[in-house]
Amino acid sequence: MRISQLDGQRVALWGWGREGHSAYRALRGRLPHLPLTLFCADEEVANAQALGDPRLAVETAATAERLSAFDVVVKSPGISPYKPEAVAARARGTRFIGGTALWFAEHAGPDGIVTNTVCVTGTKGKSTTTSLLAHLLRAGGHVTALAGNIGLPLLELPESPVPAYRAIELSSYQTGDVADSGARPDVAVVLNIFPEHLDWHGGEARYVEDKLRLLTGARPRIAIINANDPHLAGLSLPDSDVRCFGHAEGWHLREDVLYRGDRQVMDTAALPLPGRHNRGNLCAVLAAIEALGLDAVALAPHAADFKPLPHRLQTLGVRDGLTWVNDSISTTPFASLAALDCFRSRRVAILVGGHDRGVDWHAFAEAMRHGAPQAIVTMGQNGPRIHELLAPLSGEGRFALSAADDLAMAITQARTVLGNDGVLLLSPGAPSFGPYRDYVARGRHFAQLGGFDPDSISTIPGLGIA
Known part of the structure; x- marks a missing residue:
């Protein structure tokens, strides 16, 4: 659905975060006389009313009855379409779309x-992959847009200059929007799929289904998939040219050496891509560049100049002999395991736990039977559940285990175990909701507690068109 098609319809906005603001500006810019209703939280009412828009009504109760009064509801990504009130309104004919759907329909x-346009999704690694893609395209002299879930809503991208390429990150909240838009991405990349956001999606099966809609529903011209992911390998996509990375015929790693088929391209060990999983995602980037018809082999060496993103295995510095690593973006136990793998040769204390979305931690606990860190500190809403799983292993002397009431206490307990030698790793494996607005706020607080400047470690480089 294009924005012009909203003219004359009963339209509401649901959500007043950055995506909500972006949708409002886009609609108001194109349809200045269209009456709009905004559903937002109580604490957001004053901000919305301060706009002084006589055609904007502000309400706080997004009930099924009120949502059903509209033909179209432009919903922010964080609001689940599986909420009972949304399901009920949809059954009565209300259409729910997101800003991502509007942008794709327009373009x-x-x-x-x-x-x-290259869309990138995956449970972990999607931000680094999308940013690295933009970096390599720009290194090749191509004006490239970097936007989406990475920190710049698509509706905020300027229409001029028109970029040669677009690198777009999509969360599982947004992949369905692309499918619903009726548009098809030129190239879509899916890195991996692990259980996450189960509360939003209503279960693991639906999470996987929604994630895969970027391929099954949006029907990209070319689909780039991870040959080693069980949810992706062998996936039937009759409307797409399917290409794989991570196998011997395409882009893949042998130890730390990057190959294109049998052709050795470069050693990746020294690249600023922490973790083997990130260096593996370089293969996805190069496969996408190849799908665009460009010389990926020529662009690959420019990965050496890539600047790692904040809050993603970000080394903040050294304090009192301890290396502080901020991996606040980690919201699944699989991400925490990948973080630990990066420091397997070091003494490590890892801080885990946060908002409880019902994700299973048994695989993490099982992995602690071999190669566990020196210490694990649990915290947050799901901290007690994780602690209970780990306690029997800790009792066998495999690692020190403690529970903390908050991040500051967790840091104190970790430092007690490490002394003046090791890695203090924040890789929670869970969302930050509760004490923090988002993972950025959690990472900034971690930096502050370590004596680092939170402002200097939080900027994502390269957003927008460059």
Whole structure:
């Protein structure tokens, strides 16, 4: 659905975060006389009313009855379409779309394809992968847009200059929007799928289904998938040219050496991509560049100049002999395991736990039977559940285990075990909701507690068009 098609319809906005603000500006810029209703939280009412828009009504109760009064509700990504009130309103004919859907509909060509646009999703690694893709394209002299879930809503991208390429990160909250838009990405990359956001999706099966909609529903011209992921390997996509990374015929790693088929390209050990999983995602980036018709082999060496993103295995510095690593973006136990693997040769104390979304931690606990860190400190809403799983292993002397009431206490307990030698690793494996607004706020607090400047470690480079 294009923005012009909203003219004359009963339209509401649901959510007043950054995506909500972006949708409002986009609609108001194109349809200045369209009456709008905003559903937002009580504490957001004053901000919305301060706009002084006589055609904007502000309400706080997004009930099924009120949502059903509208033809279209433009919903922020964080609001689940599986909420009972949304399901009930949809059954009565209300259509729910997101800003991502509006943007894709606006930019589709006559054949439905949004040309030279690469969409990237995956449970972990999608931000680094999308940013690295933009970095390599720009290194090749191509004006490239970097936007989406990484920190710049698509509706905030300027229409001028028109970029040669677009690198777009999508969360599982947004992949369905692309499918619902009726547009087709030129290239879609899916890195991996692990259980996450189960409360939003209503279960693991639906999470996987929603994640895969970027491929199954949006029908990209070319689909780039991880040959080693069980949810992706062998996936049937009749409307797409399917290409794999991570196998011997395509882009893959042998130890730390990057190969394109049998051709050795470069050693990746010294690249600023922490963790083997991130260096593996370089293979996905190069496969996407190849899908755009560019020389990926020539661009690969520019990965050496890539600047790692904040809050993603970010080394803040050294304090009293301890290396502080901020991996606040880690919201699944699989991400925590990947973080530990990066420091397997060091003494490590890892801080885990946060908002409880019902994700299973048994695989993490099982992995602690071999190669566990020196210490694990649990915290947050799901901290007690994780602690209970780990307690029998700790009792066998495999690692020190403690529970903390908050991040500051967790740091104190970790430092007690490490002394003046090791890695203090924040890789929670869970969302931050509760004490923190988001993972950025959690990472900034971690930096502050370590004596580092939170402002200097939080900027994502390269957003927008460059």
